[in-house]
Amino acid sequence: MMQRTLFAGNWLDKTFKVSLVLKGLDGLLELVGGILFLLVPPDRIGSLVRVITQHELIEDPGDLVANALRDAAGAMTVSASIFAAVYLLLHGLVKIVLVWAVLRDKLWAYPWMIAFLLAFIVYQGYQMAVAFSWAMALLTVFDIFIVWLTWHEYGAHKTRSADPAEDPRPRQA
Template sequence: MARRRRTRPSPVLDLIFLIGIVGKGIDGLLELVGGILLLAVAPGQLARLVQVLTAEERAEDPHDLLANLLLHGVTHLGTGTTAMLAAYVLLHGVVKVAIVIALLRGSRRVYPWAIGALGLFLVLQLYSLVVSPSVGVVVLTVLDAVIILLTWREWHENRTVHDTWRSTLSALRGRSRPAPAQPSQDA
């Protein structure tokens, strides 16, 4: 089998990829915690908790977008809706955390799975945009599309996350060092 020709690494794209992987891991952990909370807390308790947590922000700015979206969202949750949302968020979190762990362990085989899973989530986000458009979902969809493209790039380059990390650190160190002094031609 012919070996793929490597292109010159791009430290900026590599750094974006690494930040995206860490971000997906953190997002996955937060989704796991959120899914567990959705299962453990009754919808009424959740609504009261969000009211308490957003009270100060809503007092300062009654039109705060995030606080009002959270409050509106939890006040319309029923028991069945909460269970479905919890299952979706837990599944989403488990998949993201599993992908990030596999990537951090150095597995190249996970790249196609990561691209497929993130692609599926991207399709669900696009559906969500069609049904109920929002700026937040647009931003998340664009970020996910960028992460998918960068993941494909890493897979195509046949690099692990460790390879990317090392080349990025090397490039950053190389840029932070002053250029070596050139010998004078006057002598």
């Protein structure tokens, strides 16, 4: 069996934990966004986006992000707002629960985290095929990286569970 060096193990473990915390914060932001979509009517969202993007569009009328935000906000309907709210609330809640469980070393959560992220990677791939977005591409690469890290940590966690002598972490009483 291959042994990990302390440096590689520590580096991967730290990277994994930082990535999970970022995913958890993303889930928290999704919950906040979902709540806002429930509480703020679509016309108010459009007004807010116009105010936020106004300065940028004065400087650069062709700004892709500002124009895309304005277009999306202008096309927002009540049903689209409710869909966005439900999507963000469910996605954020599942993400937070899975991140919490993985950070607590719950073995069952690792495969669920991988499956959850793979499902969204497929969805994100579909979205990019319909309309490419660099933000979506970067999110997808980040998710692929987290899947790889989760798979790696899951394997290490199973090895430690099978052979407690392999676990370099101190035992808790």
